[in-house]
Amino acid sequence: MQLYLPIAELPLNLFLLLGMGGAIGFISGLFGVGGGFLLTPLLIFVGVPAPVAVATSATHIAASSVTGALTYWRRNALDLKLGTVLTIGGLLGTLAGVFFFNQMRRLGHLDLVITLAYVSLLMSVGCLMFVESIGAMLRQKSGKAAPVRKAGDHVWYEKLPLTMRFPRSKMSTSVIPLAGLGLVIGFIGTVLGIGGGFLVVPALIYFFRVPTSIVVGTSLFQILVTMIVATFLHAMFSQAVDVLLALTLVVGGVIGAQFGTRTGQALKGEQFRLLLAMLILIVGIRFALDLVAAPADRFSINATELER
Amino acid sequence: MKRWLALALLALSLAGQARGEELVLALSTREVAITSTYTGAEVTVFGHIERDARTIARTGDYDIVAQVQGPTGEVVLHRKGRFGFIWLTESRRRYSKVPLYFSILSAKPLASIIDEDGRQRLKLGLEHFLPAPTPELEERDEFGFRNALLRLRREEGALTENEKGVTMIRPNLFTARIVLPAKAPTGLYLVNISILSEGVPLRTAQAGFVVRKVGFDAFVANAARNEAVTYGLFTVLMAVLLGWIANVVFRKD
DSSP states (O other): OEEEETTTTEEEEHHHHHHHHHHHHHHHHHHSSOOHHHHHHHHHHTTOOHHHHHHHHHHHHHHHHHHHHHHHHHTTOOOHHHHHHHHHHHHHHHHHHHHHHHHHHHHTOHHHHHHHHHHHHHHHHHHHHHHHHHHHHHHHHHTOOOOOOOTTOOOGGGGSSSEEEETTTTEEEEHHHHHHHHHHHHHHHHHHTOOOHHHHHHHHHHHHOOOHHHHHHHHHHHHHHHHHHHHHHIIIIIOOOOHHHHHHHHHHHHHHHHHHHHHHTTSOHHHHHHHHHHHHHHHHHHHHHHHHSOOSOSEEEEEEEEOO | OHHHHHHHHHHHHHHHHTBOOEEEEEESOSEEEEOTTOSOEEEEEEEEEEOOTTBOOOSSOEEEEEEEEOOEEEEEEEEEEEETTEEEEEEEEEEEEEESOEEEEESSOGGGTSOHHHHHHHTOSGGGGSOOOOHHHHHHOTTOHHHHHHHHHHHTTSEEEETTSEEEEETTEEEEEEEEOTTOOSEEEEEEEEEEETTEEEEEEEEEEEEEEOHHHHHHHHHHHHOHHHHHHHHHHHHHHHHHHHHHHTOOO
């Protein structure tokens, strides 16, 4: 059954959209990430114009992170204070992101920026996670414990001014690196149509030693607020949010996420990180191939715009 | 004075005797509605070539050529080039006022209807969908952007040539089938129909139809453009509500 999308301005199969939403939902439930880094390229692949794909992904991520954040909230696995600090930085980043997005779109560089950013981001994060999870698995096999830092042990960026205590996350640090992290994630997320969960989660674990149990819920909270604002700003300034496309994706997504969550509970931490790393790497390699391989056609129509 | 009048009358009646054909057109629809179930559409043009006792006798059959031109817009064409070991867009060209839909329909190949010179003169043929290249522009087109644009638009179905698009029902009665793709832009479509005989153009007539979003799709598109704040708030609310409902429905604890 074909469904005409009023903003994307093309018909797509309703079941394809529900299926895509479901698959992304499954992965996001499984790994506790928004799945935007898969959804945006998928949408572009089926013919949705890049700006619409990016803007509508934000809506999808907002909806799926509401579901996730509520679950973690009820389990008391969400550090609201930490989330708020991240969000404040994130909002600034989002604002800058929407501005940058439209500037690049106007100059005709948006597609290039999206591709290059995807490649560098996915490849580096994917490689880091891959190496780290393999290392963790090897350590576990040989019976050695992971090196643990002592409570008073602070890295230079944690000693910057404006120190704050986060009792839920069992840490105290300067808010500057935290807000900075939020800003970078908000910026990248808005430009690429991703929530940035796959960046926030490892960053909080490795740089701030936030307990794993708290990290996913907190990251979901930050993503939720950032993506709500991103949706709104994209609707205001890019006018590229397709509400019908978002609706079908969200409906598929929330169902898929439930199955994903259940499957995820059966996985061990290292296996889980290894799988996620592999998934991220595959998407990154796919984008990199686009850059490296000789194109079948050197020409491409980049945009057609109706004169109004 | 009387002589002049008589002469004038004579001239007039002579002119009347050598009358050309009339072309009457009717369209199956004046408006193509884009709704949620739209996946493309078809518009049929019915044409009747009217002749009477005074019309010039023709030895050959009539040939029909229909050119359909959609709303114009801007098309940006990119060309990739190699930089080190990666491929990036190295040059781009912007074409404005390009018809975003263009098609030519006939009952047999254009080349067998009218010769090259005539096609150029009457601007018949797909290559005429772009404004004629100015010498200066042509010089700068070192990469063949123009041909690439033609080829790509053809692949996208926005530029079509159908040698079976016109059906002659009778020697002077025909239909032309205009096929609109799923991605047809909204706006005014002009249909230009020419009748020719043995390569000589006889008459041209015009008709038009409109493609527009109606109902829910028109409402959404309008809201997104004109009520951006409300639209944004609504989208956000919908996302949050759906997420919350999903959480409540699937909650286990």
